Amino acid sequence: MTPLIQLTNLTKTLKGQGEPRSILSGVDLTLHAGESVAILGRSGSGKSTLLSLIGLFDRPDGGQYLLGGSDITRVPERRAARLRSDEFGFVFQRFFLLKHLSAAQNVAMALVNGQGWLPRRKRKATVMAALERVGIAHLAKHKPPRLSGGEQQRVAIARALVREPKVLLADEPTGALDTETGALVIDALHSATDRGCGLILVTHDHAHANRMQRVVRLADGVLVTERQGVFP
Numbered sequence: 001m002t003p004l005i006q007l008t009n010l011t012k013t014l015k016g017q018g019e020p021r022s023i024l025s026g027v028d029l030t031l032h033a034g035e036s037v038a039i040l041g042r043s044g045s046g047k048s049t050l051l052s053l054i055g056l057f058d059r060p061d062g063g064q065y066l067l068g069g070s071d072i073t074r075v076p077e078r079r080a081a082r083l084r085s086d087e088f089g090f091v092f093q094r095f096f097l098l099k100h101l102s103a104a105q106n107v108a109m110a111l112v113n114g115q116g117w118l119p120r121r122k123r124k125a126t127v128m129a130a131l132e133r134v135g136i137a138h139l140a141k142h143k144p145p146r147l148s149g150g151e152q153q154r155v156a157i158a159r160a161l162v163r164e165p166k167v168l169l170a171d172e173p174t175g176a177l178d179t180e181t182g183a184l185v186i187d188a189l190h191s192a193t194d195r196g197c198g199l200i201l202v203t204h205d206h207a208h209a210n211r212m213q214r215v216v217r218l219a220d221g222v223l224v225t226e227r228q229g230v231f232p
């Protein structure tokens, strides 16, 4: 089966004000549909940089990036923007919810972009199904200030899933939450893989990482497998 994502020998050097710094120096990663991978690594090891390359916010300096078998290593920004909204869902440590909108309206915002406006009834059903998937359909009418951190993050996950992305990228999604609440958020992220979505989780938390099928560690610019999942 063609992998969803295949990175081969990806390299990235960051050029700030000082000397250029090599952050990624030969990253290989394969992700299949329905598979979940956790990326561990010390602070500053380049985890967010790698996620931004995978999510097409940035491009690598070298190596190859195949998405569903297509070479997108040097995809121009216009097509990258389309791929970002059609193929990827994003979840960050901060929830980025609009405070004056309800949970359902926040999720519905993701449907506005690109796909055209769905008929009202279909839109409502799609939004409610996404909230249901992450276990918070009963909170659909609540606005973010009335929700706990974990509930807000689950709204953000529903928003990321509502357009059925092929890949869900989560960068420290439990970073602002306590362990128990974080575990509920990990459950919600995992619900993405039920329907074949691939999940990449960047985390510092070993317990959360161990809930993924595979655990890799970013060290000295390369990904080293810590625990190999079983892929059929």
Ligand SMILES: Nc1ncnc2c1ncn2[C@@H]1O[C@H](COP(=O)(O)OP(=O)(O)OP(=O)(O)O)[C@@H](O)[C@H]1O
Pocket: 014, 015, 016, 023, 041, 042, 043, 044, 045, 046, 047, 048, 049, 050
């Ligand atoms: N735009 C940039 N210009 C220059 N250096 C950068 C830039 N972005 C990140 N860096 C540096 O690159 C290195 C990798 O950063 P990155 O955020 O990818 O690491 P990380 O593993 O995600 O860290 P953390 O766990 O603390 O979030 C860091 O040393 C960071 O300071």
